[in-house]
Amino acid sequence: MGDISVASADHHSMLHSVLQSDSAAKESLVYSYGRSFSGFAANLTSEEAARISEMRGVVSVIPNRVLKLHTTRSWDFMGLSKSKLGAGQEEDIIIGLLDTGVWPEHPSFNDTGYGPPPAKWKGTCQSKNFTCNNKIIGARYYKSDNTYNPTDIPSPRDGEGHGTHTASTAAGIELPGTSFLGLAEGLARGGVPNARIAVYKVCWAFGCDLADIFKAFDDAIADGVDIISVSLGSLYPSDYFYDPIAIGSFHAMKKGILTSNSAGNEGPGPVTVTNYSPWTLTVAASTIDRKFVANLVLGNGQIMTGISINSFDLNETSYPLIWGGDAVNRTSGASPEDTRYCLGDGMRTDMVSGSIVFCEGQLDGSTIFVANGAGMVMADSSVVNPDYAFSYPLAATLISPDDGKKVLAYIKSAKYPVATILVGETWKDAMAPTVVSFSSRGPSPISSDILKPDIAAPGVDILAGWSPLAPPSLFLSDSRNLYFNVVSGTSMACPHASATAAYVKAAYPDWSPAAIKSAIMTTAYVMDPRRHKDLEFEYGSGHINPVAALDPGLVYDASETDYINFLCKQGYNITTLKIVTGDNSTCMNTTLGRAWDLNYPSFSLYVEDGQEIKATFTRKLTNVGAPNSTYTASMQMPPLISVTIEPSSLTFSAVGEVHSFTVTVDGPVISQQPIVSGAITWSDGMHDVRAPLVVHNYYPGAPYSLDAGDSNPMMEEELPVLKGSLKNHRSGINRYQ
Known part of the structure; x- marks a missing residue:
């Protein structure tokens, strides 16, 4: 562990040599990283950054960028009941x-x-507008x-909700009688309710700065x-030496700390996974055996089941039911093609007020809410089988496209169409677990021979x-x-996996992150491949x-x-390696090749098309x-592919023995x-x-150049900052990532 005061002095000296002023160097320096690895963040022009990059001992200058944020039933569903703690x-x-x-x-x-x-x-507790205790034992914030x-709070206090949710999922204490408005x-609890929590606030209303992430890891x-839990990721793929989570988690791994991180919410398309370094645990999102529904009841007696977290009780009162396409404010220049989706300012508020509005698309409900609508029914042609629910600021439900056609037909045929939306319920989901549609898929965009x-x-x-x-809703x-x-x-x-890692770590404190x-x-x-067309690219090793x-x-x-x-x-x-490792590691007598000899708990083979x-x-x-045990290998693979395991039997005579x-x-x-897939299993x-x-032969695209002199094309318009913090390329936080 480095001396932060010495590191800071060195960093100030480097900046002084470029900026030619003590005050300018002091103002430029944002962070010194010296507790766990060496580096600093500074506000620099492109020319200044280039001059620093030429200094002796400088490994890299990385432009700053912003990353984005990617329970009463879930722990029992996984079998981790209170009795197992x-x-x-x-x-x-x-x-x-x-x-x-956190709050x-x-x-x-x-x-x-x-x-x-x-x-x-x-650690420490930055107590500005925040108080730690023996549960939350440390708290820091970075900007x-x-x-x-x-809306930002300059303290470790959570104003977004996301951090409180992930922290309580991982290690919240047991709280009986918990619900969302009924x-x-x-019983709500975290996976390891007795564990301690340390808070590192790196994400704000408009994202999570690279420099702050580096400092938090440090x-x-x-x-x-x-254990480090990171529920955020990049908007686009980058090589490991450009990725603050990959670099920070590598240093954590060196110190025996496993980093668990989210796969991303860009599914269901392929090659969308955003955290893929092999030394981290990358987590996809799956369903549990509970889903939230809210029924729509039409005036003609038809009942349609929709997906929604609806806590608003209309007392089964019927309200006028209108189609968004009929509520056109023509004086504003709007048309039914605009208002059928209930977007924008083109709707007649006098028609919406007091009515339940049928909208041909998913939305946050703000338009109908602001116009004093009684409720909202949505049907989106692109969402045939919705597999997760949203909360809205008014009574609302999302029905299937087919049911949406029935609603529209009823509106057009009835003289006075009416409807009501029933208060929400929770139903049993017998199909669970399945990977949800938004969960990012593999293969890895960087290392195709590592399954992610x-x-x-x-x-x-x-x-x-x-x-x-x-707010509890998107509005x-x-x-x-x-x-x-x-x-x-x-x-x-991610915090479900983080808590599981903590659970194992508590039982085996000397195990490595890889173990x-x-x-x-x-x-x-093992997850059902019949329900997952992308197989392991959706769920990895399973649930x-x-x-x-x-x-x-x-x-x-x-x-x-x-x-x-x-x-x-x-x-x-030697240059790009040091960016990741932060030390004098070198590649000695290494030939370029595949990742087939990395001791990874899965096997992935990329084959060029036609090979x-x-x-x-x-x-x-x-x-x-057990000290004395013999394991025999078995293989499950389609007949198309031949798999040979040598030896096919392993005998151990001691704990810790390696074969x-x-x-x-x-x-x-x-x-x-x-993708073609199977499994290799060792059994005793x-x-x-x-x-x-x-x-697989799913080519993810041309890899990024590993020449240290090349720039990442996705970053060319960003302000260069040494291991730095971002000034542009900001994006809004999606609370559901």
């Missing part, structure tokens, strides 16, 4: 969350019964440009957290804590103030199974050296189960074959150590 010293585990902060007075963070923080804790939106009532590692995402976890309709300053002027909210996103899936990750992946529930992860039998372990070797084979040179299937993987398994094996994959020429009669095997 206490397998380790969970109160000694600290989960660090990089997010929007410290929230009942999920009450510290009654907690002792002082663990002795390993070295590199020192400019704030009117819906989904039950602090969290030095503070002594055990790694795991699926609950991320749909999750009830957890919320900031009372944040920002929704004035309801709530302590709990139901939201969906891979952001919600914990392997235990989670190889014990996952997370926290209890089974405590007893994996064998693990695929990996060290910093293994990941460095991986980067070298990917074409990293034969042919590869040999090398792997190592470490015994963490190697190879997997040879052969097959014919393939073309236009996005008690444990099934399963790793998926994927063959």
Whole structure:
């Protein structure tokens, strides 16, 4: 760990040599990173950044950019009931969350019964408008440009809701009788309710700055957290040496800390996963066995079931039902083609007021709410089977396109069409778990031979804590103030995996991040391939199974050296490698090649279109189960592909013993074959150590150049800042990511 004062002095000196002024250097310096890795953030012109990049000892100058933010039932659904807790010293585990902060007075963070923080804790509490306790043991906030939106709170306090939701999902205490305005009532708790929380607020109303993320990683590692949870990601793919989460999580891995992060919410298209470094755990979002519905009742007696988190009770009173296309304000120049979707200012408010409005698209409800509408019915032709629900500022429901046609036919045929929307209910979802449509898919846009995402976890309709300053719906002027909210996103899936990692870490404090990750992946529930056309590119190893992860039998372990070797084979040179590792690591006698020898808990083979299937993987398994055990390999793969495992049996005589094996994959020429998959499983009669095997020729596109002198084309218009903070390229936060 470095001396931050010495590092800061060095950074000031470098800036002084370029800016030729002590005061200018002081004003330019935003952050010094020196607690866990070396670097700094500064406000610089392009010319100044170029001059610093030429200095001796400077590895890279990275332009700043903004990343974006990507429960009463979910833990029981996964089998982690209250009775399963206490397998380790969970109160000694600290989960660090990089997010929007938390609401410290929230009942999920009450510290009654907690002792002082663990002795390993070295962090602090920035107490401006914030108070820590023995549950929230640390809190920091970061704003590199020192400019704030009117809704931003300059403290670790959460004004967005997102951070409170993720923190309470991971480690909130048990709270019986919790609900969203009466819906989904039950016992709310985090996965490891006895664990401690450390807050690192890096996200604000308009996004999450790169420089702030770097600084938060630097602090969290030095503070002594055990698991880092990051529910945010980039808007576009970039190589590992441009990615603050990849770089920060690499340094965390070096210190024995696993980073869990969200896969992204850009699905269902392929090659959309946004966190894909092999040393992190990348989490897709899946459903749980509960869905929120709200029924529409027409005046002719027809009842249609829609998807909505509807807490508004219309007391079964019927209201006039109109079509948005009929409520046209023609004096404003609007037409039915505009108002059928209930967008903009072209609607007649006198017709909307007091009516339930049928809209041919999904929207936040603001137009109807502001016009004093009684309710809103939506049908979107692009959403045939909605698989997650939203909350709205008024009574609302989303029905199927077919039911939408029936509603429109009724409106046009009835003399006085009326309807009502019933208060919401929760129904059993017998199809769960399935990966939700918005969850980002693989393959990795950078390393096609690394299967991403790694795991699926609950991320749909999750009830957890919320900031009372944040609206519960998408409508920002929704004035309801709530302590709990139901939201969906891979952001919600991530803390489920973070808590599972903490659960395993508490039981096995000496396990490496790779061992914990392997235990989670190889014990996952197998998901139904018939419901997932993109197979492992949707769910990775399968659905997370926290209890089974405590007893994996064998693990695929990996060290910093293994990941460095991986980067070298990917074409990293001494310059680009140092950007990620932050030290003097070099690529010694390494030939460029595939990632087939990285000891990863899954197997992925990219084959160029029109080429034969042919590869040999090398792997190592470490015994963490019974001292004396013999495991036998089995293979599941379509007949098209031949798989040979050598040796096919492994005998262990001690805990910690390591054995190697190879997997040879052969097959014919393939073309236009996005994915063929199966699995390799090692079994001893008690444990099934399963790793998926994927063959695909889904080319993600031309890789980014690994020449350190090249710029990332996506960043050319951004202000260069050394490991820096962003001045432009901002985007709004989507609360459901």
